Amino acid sequence: MSETSIFQRAKHSILSIVLCMSITVKSAEAQKIEPITLKWLGGKAPQNPIGVSWGVPFGKGQVKPGQSLTLSNLKGEKLPLQSWTLAYWPDGSVKWLGLATVAGGESAKTLQLSSDNLKKSVDGTLKIAEKKNIFEINTGILTCQIPKKGTFILDSLKLNGKLVANAGRLTVISQDGPDAEDFNSPVKQLSQSEITSVKIEQSGPVRAVVHIEGMHRTETGNKSWLPFHVRLYFYAGQEHIRMVHSFIFDGDDQKDFIRGLGVFFNVPMKEQMHNRHVRFSGQEDGIWAEPVKVLTGRRVLKKGDRPVYEDQFLGKPLPNQEEFDEKGQNLIKDWANWNDYKLMQNSADGFTIQKRTNSKSAWIDAGGGKRASGLGFVGDISGGLGIAVKNFWKSYPAALEIRNATSSNAELRAWLWSPYAEAMDLRHYDTTAHGLEASYEDVQKGFSTANGVARTSELMLFPSREVPSHELLAQQAQFSNQPPLLACTPEYLHSVSAFGIWSLPDRSTAGKRWIEGELDKAISFYQKEVEQRHWYGFWNYGDVMHTYDSVRHTWRYDVGGFAWANTELVPDMWLWYSYLRSGDADIFRMAEAMTRHTSEVDVYHLGKFAGLGSRHNVRHWGCGSKEVRISQAALKRFYYYLTTDERTGDLMEEVANADDALEKTDPLRLILPPSKYPTHARVGPDWIALVGNWMTQWERTGEKKWLDKINAGIGSFATMPYGFYSGVAGAFGYDPKDSKMYQLNPGDLGVSHLTTLMGGAEIGFELSKSIDNPDWQKLWLQYCELYGAPKEEVKRVFGKEQQLETPGTHFSRLPAYASYVKKDKKLAEKAWNQFLKGSVKQFETKKIEGSQVLNPIQEIPAISTNNTAQWCLNAIELLELIGKDMPENNPLWNK
Numbered sequence: 001m002s003e004t005s006i007f008q009r010a011k012h013s014i015l016s017i018v019l020c021m022s023i024t025v026k027s028a029e030a031q032k033i034e035p036i037t038l039k040w041l042g043g044k045a046p047q048n049p050i051g052v053s054w055g056v057p058f059g060k061g062q063v064k065p066g067q068s069l070t071l072s073n074l075k076g077e078k079l080p081l082q083s084w085t086l087a088y089w090p091d092g093s094v095k096w097l098g099l100a101t102v103a104g105g106e107s108a109k110t111l112q113l114s115s116d117n118l119k120k121s122v123d124g125t126l127k128i129a130e131k132k133n134i135f136e137i138n139t140g141i142l143t144c145q146i147p148k149k150g151t152f153i154l155d156s157l158k159l160n161g162k163l164v165a166n167a168g169r170l171t172v173i174s175q176d177g178p179d180a181e182d183f184n185s186p187v188k189q190l191s192q193s194e195i196t197s198v199k200i201e202q203s204g205p206v207r208a209v210v211h212i213e214g215m216h217r218t219e220t221g222n223k224s225w226l227p228f229h230v231r232l233y234f235y236a237g238q239e240h241i242r243m244v245h246s247f248i249f250d251g252d253d254q255k256d257f258i259r260g261l262g263v264f265f266n267v268p269m270k271e272q273m274h275n276r277h278v279r280f281s282g283q284e285d286g287i288w289a290e291p292v293k294v295l296t297g298r299r300v301l302k303k304g305d306r307p308v309y310e311d312q313f314l315g316k317p318l319p320n321q322e323e324f325d326e327k328g329q330n331l332i333k334d335w336a337n338w339n340d341y342k343l344m345q346n347s348a349d350g351f352t353i354q355k356r357t358n359s360k361s362a363w364i365d366a367g368g369g370k371r372a373s374g375l376g377f378v379g380d381i382s383g384g385l386g387i388a389v390k391n392f393w394k395s396y397p398a399a400l401e402i403r404n405a406t407s408s409n410a411e412l413r414a415w416l417w418s419p420y421a422e423a424m425d426l427r428h429y430d431t432t433a434h435g436l437e438a439s440y441e442d443v444q445k446g447f448s449t450a451n452g453v454a455r456t457s458e459l460m461l462f463p464s465r466e467v468p469s470h471e472l473l474a475q476q477a478q479f480s481n482q483p484p485l486l487a488c489t490p491e492y493l494h495s496v497s498a499f500g501i502w503s504l505p506d507r508s509t510a511g512k513r514w515i516e517g518e519l520d521k522a523i524s525f526y527q528k529e530v531e532q533r534h535w536y537g538f539w540n541y542g543d544v545m546h547t548y549d550s551v552r553h554t555w556r557y558d559v560g561g562f563a564w565a566n567t568e569l570v571p572d573m574w575l576w577y578s579y580l581r582s583g584d585a586d587i588f589r590m591a592e593a594m595t596r597h598t599s600e601v602d603v604y605h606l607g608k609f610a611g612l613g614s615r616h617n618v619r620h621w622g623c624g625s626k627e628v629r630i631s632q633a634a635l636k637r638f639y640y641y642l643t644t645d646e647r648t649g650d651l652m653e654e655v656a657n658a659d660d661a662l663e664k665t666d667p668l669r670l671i672l673p674p675s676k677y678p679t680h681a682r683v684g685p686d687w688i689a690l691v692g693n694w695m696t697q698w699e700r701t702g703e704k705k706w707l708d709k710i711n712a713g714i715g716s717f718a719t720m721p722y723g724f725y726s727g728v729a730g731a732f733g734y735d736p737k738d739s740k741m742y743q744l745n746p747g748d749l750g751v752s753h754l755t756t757l758m759g760g761a762e763i764g765f766e767l768s769k770s771i772d773n774p775d776w777q778k779l780w781l782q783y784c785e786l787y788g789a790p791k792e793e794v795k796r797v798f799g800k801e802q803q804l805e806t807p808g809t810h811f812s813r814l815p816a817y818a819s820y821v822k823k824d825k826k827l828a829e830k831a832w833n834q835f836l837k838g839s840v841k842q843f844e845t846k847k848i849e850g851s852q853v854l855n856p857i858q859e860i861p862a863i864s865t866n867n868t869a870q871w872c873l874n875a876i877e878l879l880e881l882i883g884k885d886m887p888e889n890n891p892l893w894n895k
Contacts, residue, residue: 032115033058033062033063033069033114033115034114035112035113035114036056036112036113036114036488036492037110037111037112037488037489037492038054038056038071038110038111038112038113038486038487038488039109039110039111039486039487039489039583040109040484040485040486040487041484041485041486041487041583041585041588042482042585043585045103045104045105045106045108045109045484046103046104046105046108046479046484047104047105047475048104048105049102049103049104049105049108049237050102050103050104050235050238050479050484051100051101051102051206051207051233051234051235051236051238052100052101052102052103052483052484052485052486053098053099053100053207053233053643053644054098054099054485054486054487054642054643054644055086055096055097055098055099055640055641055642055643055644056096056097056099056113056488057095057096057097057488057493057496057498057641058093058094058095058096058097058496059495059496059497060089060090060091060093060095060769061089061091061093062093062094062496063093063094063097063115064092064093064094065085065088065092065093065094067094067115068115068116069081069083069097069099069113069114069115069116070113070114070115070116071099071101071103071111071112071113072111072112072114073103073107073108073110073111073112074107074108074109074110075107077107079101079102079103079108079111080101080102080205080206080236081099081100081101081206082099082100082101082202082204082205082206082207083097083098083099083100084097084098084202085097085098086098086640086641086644086700087641087699087700088699088700088702089699089770090707090770090771090772092702095699096641096699098644099113099486099644100206100207100235100644101206101486102206102235102236102237102238103486104484111486125138125139125140125205125236125237126138126139126140126204126205126206126207126208126234126235126236126237127204127205128200128203128204128208130200133147133148133149134146134147134148134155135148135198135200135210137208137210137232137234139234139235139236139237139238139239140236140237141159141160141237141238141239142157142158142159142234142238142239142241142463143156143157143158143159143161144156144157144158144232144234144241146198146210146212146232147195147198148195148198149195150194150195151169151192151193151194151195152166152167152168152169152193152195153168153169153170153193153195153212153214153230153232154166154168154232154265155167155168157241157385157461157463159239159383159463159464159465160465162382162383162465163268164267164268164379164383164384164385164463164464164465165265165266165267165268165384165385165412165461165463166265166266166268167264167265167266168263168264168265169192169193169263169264169265170192170193170214170216170228170230170245170262170263170264171190171191171192171193171260171261171262171263171264171413172190172191172192172216172226172258172260172261172262173188173189173190173191173258173259173260173261173419174188174189174191174251174256174257174258174259175187175188175189175257175259175423176189176255176256176257177255177257178257178423178425179257179422179423186257186423188259189218189219189220190218190219191216191217191218191219191223191225191226192216192217192219193214193215193216193217193228194214194215194216194217194224195212195213195214196213196214196215197211197212197213197214198210198211198212198213199211199213201231201646204234204236205236206235206236207233207234207235207236208233208234208235209231209232209233209234209646210231210232210234211229211230211231211646212228212229212230212231212232213227213228213229213230214227214228215227215228216228216247225250225251225256226247226248226249226250226251227247227248227250227606228245228246228247228248229244229245229246229247229647229650230243230244230245230246231243231244231646231647239462239463240460240461240462240463240476241460241461241463242458242459242460242461242483243263243458243459243460243461244456244457244458244459244645244646244647245263245416245456245457245458245459246454246455246456246457246600246647247261247454247455248452248453248454248605248606249426249450249451249452249453249454249455250451250452250606250607251451252451253425253426253427253428253449253450253451254427257423257424257425257426258417258423258424259417259419259423259424260415260417260418260419261415261416261417261424262413262414262415262416262417262419263387263413263414263416263459264411264412264413264414265385265387265411265412265461266409266410266411266412267378267379267384267385267409267410267411267412268408268409269378269379269380269405269406269407269408269409269410270380270382270408271380271381271382272320272321273291273292273293273337273406274291274292274293274295274312274318274321274332275291275317275318275320275380275381276291276292276293276378276379276380276405276406276410277289277290277291277292277315277377277378277379277380277381277384277467278290278291278292278338278341278355278376278377278378278402278405279375279376279377279378279386279467279468279473280341280343280353280372280375280376280377280400281372281373281374281375281376281388281473281474281476281477282351282367282369282372282373283369283370283371283372283373284373285474285477285478286369286474287470287473287474288343288353288366288367289313289315289470290313290338290355290366291312291313292337292338292339292405292406293332293335293336293337293338294312294335294336294338295308295309295312295318295331295332295335296309297331297335299327299331301324301328301331301332302328303318303319303323303324303328314469314470315381315466315467315468315469316381316467317381318381321333336357337357337406338355338356338357338405338406339356339357339358339359339403339404339405339406339407340355340356340358340359340363340401340402340403340404340405341353341354341355341366341401341402341405342354342355342363342399342400342401342402342420343372343376343399343400343401344397344399344418344420344421345371345372345374345392345393345396345397345398345399345418346396346397346418346420346421347396347397348371348393348394348396348534348536348537349370349371349534350368350369350370351368351369351370351371351372351393352365352367352368353365353366353367353368354366370393371393372392372393372400373388373392373393373477373478373480373481374388374389374390374391374392374393374398374400374477374480374481375387375388375389375400375462375473375476375477375480376388376400376401376402376412376414377412377462377464377467377468377473378402378405378410378412379410379464379467380467381466381467382465382466383463383464383465383466384463384464384467385412385461385462385463385464386461386462386463386464386468386473386476387400387412387414387459387460387461387462388459388460388462388476388477388479388480388481389414389416389457389458389459389480390457390458390459390460390480390481390483391458391481391541391593392481393536394536394541394593395416395457395536395537395538395541396418396421396536396537396538397417397418397420397421397422397538398415398416398417398418398538399413399415399418399419399420399421400413400414400415401413401415414459416455416457416538417538424538426450426621428443428448428619428622429558429618429619429622433445434560436561438560439559439560439561439562440559440560440561440562441560441561441617441618441622441623441624442561442615442623442624442625442670443622443623443624444624447609447623447624447626448617448619448621448622448623448624449607449621450619450621451604451606451607452604452605452606452607452608452609452610453600453601453602453603453604453605453620453621454600454601454603454605455538455539455600455601456596456600456647458480459480460476460479460480460483462476482585482589485588485642485643487583487642489583490504490580490581490582490583491504493580494580494581497769498580498641499576499577499580499637499638499641499762499766500762500765500766500769501762501765501766501817501877501880501881502577502580502581502876502877502880503581503876503877503879503880503883504581505581505582506879506883509886509888510888510893510894511886511887511888511890511892511893512879512883512886513893514892514893515875515879518839518841518842518843518871518875519578519872519875519876521843521844522843522868522871522872523575523578523587523872525843525845525858525860525863526544526571526590526865526868527586527587527590528858529544530544530590532855532857532858533545533554533555539601539620540564540597540620541593541597542593542594542595542596542597542598542601543564543565543566543594543597543598543601543602543620544564544565544571544594544865545557545562545563545564545565545865546561546562546563546564546565546568546616546864546865546866547559547562547864547865547866548859548860548861548862548863548864550859550861550862553848553852553853553857553859557618558618559618560617560618561615561616561617561623562616563616563617563618564616564617564618564619564620565616565865565866566598566602566613566614566615566616566617566620566623566630567598567602567613567629567630567635567758568615568616568758568865568866569757569758569865569866569869569870570635570757570758570759570762570869570873571594571865571868571869572591572594572595572598572635572638573634573635573638573759573762573869573873574868574869574870574872574873575587575590575591575594576591576595576638576639577872577873577876578591578872578876579591580638581876591638591639592639592643595635595636595638595639595648596639598613598630598635599635599636599648599651600651601620601621602614602620602621602630602631603630603631603651603655604621604626604631605651605654608664608665609626609661609664609665610654610661611628611631611654611655611657611658611660611661612626612627612628612630612631612658612661612665613626613627613628613629613630613631614626614630615627615630625667626661626665626667627667627685627686627689628655628658628659628661628662628667628685628686628689628690628693629684629685629686629689629754629758629759631655631658631689632655632658632689632690632692632693632758632759633651633652633655633656633692633693633696633697634689634692634693634695634696634759634762634763635759636648636651636652637652637696640652649700652693652696652697652700653697653700655693656693656694656696656697656706657736658689658690658693659681659690659734659736659739660736662679662680662681662686662734662736663678663679663736666679666680667679667680667681667682667686668680668681668682668731671729671731672731672744675733675744676733677733677734677735677742678734678735678736678737679733679734679735679736680731680732680733680734681731681732681733681734681741682727682729682730682731682732682752682754682755683717683724683727683730683732683741683751683752683755683760684730684752684754684755684756684758684760685752685754685755685757685758685759685760686734687713687732687734687741688755688758688759688760688763688764689758689759689760689763690709690713691710691713691763691767692759692763694706694707694709694710695710695763695766695767695770698710699770707771708739709739710739710767710771711773712738712739712740713739713740713741714773714775714776714779715740715775716740716741716742717741717775717779718775718778718779720743721746721798722748722749722798723778723779723782723783724751724755724779724780724782724783725749725750725751725783725786725798725804726743726748726749727743727744727748727750727751728744728745728748728749728750729750729751729752730750730751730752730754730755731744731750731752732744749798749800749802749804750802750804751787751804751805753805753810753811755783756787756810756811756813756814757810757866757870761813761814761817761873761877762873764780764783764784765817765877767780768780781817781818781821781822782797783814784814784815784817784818785814785815785818785822785827786804787804787805787807787811787814787815788803788804788805788806788807788808788811788814788815788834789804789807790803791803807830807834808834808837808838809834809835809837809838809839809870809871809874810838810867810870810871810874811834811874812831812832812834812835812874812878813831813873813874813877813878813881814831815827815828815830815831815834816828816831816877816878816881816882817877817881819831819881819882819885820881820882825885828882828885829885831878831881831882832878832882832885832886832887835874835875835878836887836890836892838871839871839892840892841892842860842862842863842867842868842871843860843863843868844860845858845859845860846858846859846860846861847859
């Protein structure tokens, strides 16, 4: 069967599959829903059917668990559909539904999801069989065996019964010190995957998910380290496999330096040398293609009267050597056999390709370029395997490698950390601690450690029955870097209040046009900054910097807490709300990268800080402040619910009991003396972040214990004289055992500004739509109304004359919410005054070039990510809450 595209499939075997999986909550009578329009991210449908998973939200009571839904294309044809509940409303109805299908082609440009109460047959082509030592997955085209124990995460890959790859494994090269200085050579050691658990998380018939856990064990067997999670995704009728690879660093950053981190496969090579081929994808659609034995030289090789070299270059089958005449056989025999190949991307702006004939001979340069798209293939005319790494050049140093192409088993290697670059160095940036006043950081002994941080990479496996065409390889590389995703329209997401309060773009008045213009400038600037400042690299990609240095014309990358932002003042929330209101694919990809980074690298997944994250710093894990505000589930929910990504689901579940970590690492240990309570917590960013964790678990599981934890805290505040304001600097005693908050002193009155700024406002807004607790509604409304209120207003309510923080732009969404709930025009006026008073034309750029800078740049001299994220969030939310009360005249938009 010849290939014509990446997704050529047996359509007749998959279009009959329609499934809504049964859900644990008892199904009520099915409800009729209005058809929901689904579009492809970026607006372009894949050319042919491919597997895709995505999430759809519903209003409270709209869809019941187990309710049957139908997915159809523009022709009205029903498509395969598998569903599972991601989140519940308190009444048991579906809040978010996970869906999977196989779709593509001209008729699938737009899809429609609708209710259908008819029972559907479940007769799919994707099947899983459990045997004594393995699981076998069969998509109808691809058969894959996954061992339950041992080294191999994937034992064999067969297409239509023919073996194309086997012995899939994870490999780590480590060394006991940094790269050689002054001729000191560190000792290297090899570790390989050792499986401890294999679980079938979904079993089809449209989609199957296999979760493999394990450790890396050294060759000597004396050390198991670097825990890993690998998920393999299969779709009915599809021959590609998606792999999500996560590992946790649990070593000593002073002694354990990772030299190489890779995924290896063996590829059987059955044909003669000249019918074996190697491919690498280069920049954009570029492909580097060569046979293992290149049939060109001084003489032209012919079969009969026909030269064969051009056909060989295209990967077409050629006759075996003995089928040529004697002269031709001698030429073939005398031409070189090339055994090993590697593509090395050691920076974001340069890759090189080298090859060699054998281990006793030199590597020679074979090509190069700027940014490789990250796909490698090895095989022969009867089949082979391609592997692609998402964000390959953006996550440098990375490499692709083929070894032993002249043997009976070639080895295909995808290096997530290239062994041909410097060893991974996770040490802190200084041996001297720098203080809060001088450098805005809080380094403490033993706290600036990478032990427990993680990293997730995404890969695609492309088994093949032949040598893929250059066009197909380019298509595969693009597919790997920007996998198709179905999405609801912004209008639909807004109609069901997905993720709380936010506005659709509105340019109906001069003021709204000005705000929308500033929002566009802000997001555009940061998108360009990623490229302009080269915010790339294995540990850095996805994050942005905190504060700009207009003197050096660069960000304060080397000044303590002014360097990497690490979710400070939630730029990730800003990006996600910007995506929700626009549906823009580029914003989605930026938000996705930030969520992947901040959820893994900035958070501890094991060790003494497990469940906490690190505040902003030169090194992502460098600050001594380890808090739940960085690790909180509220920052991850967007990506999980929109994509159904299981790894992100793990990370949200991982922090469900993060309050236990507060007892080990008191967030206020340097500010307050020990008290009679196990630990301390502020309303925010501590307690409100925990509430977001529990809210997420509650909606995902329906388990009442999570709601009880939320209500325990609310009940605590309800008994205090000043509600959420009953603590100096917002500080309280906290006991993880009963989830209660305790006022430290009876007369305490105060608040922490971080309650609002670290996602607290957004959590509060969304929780108010779910929770049936009058105390919460009263406390939250009071908090929003009194924040930054005049002293006399505070005295009128609490009997004490005190300013509860300074009102300002970043907090204007609080009185806006109070105005929305109470329908109070004066509060709306107050909110707009606060917002506009601090608003200027803050996103105007100017060009700096010449000898003042390393490279020409566009800069905003006073830019800070804190201000940008918060200004944008307030703008987006004010437009929704009190947009109708916006002043008609203002100098900002009347100039």
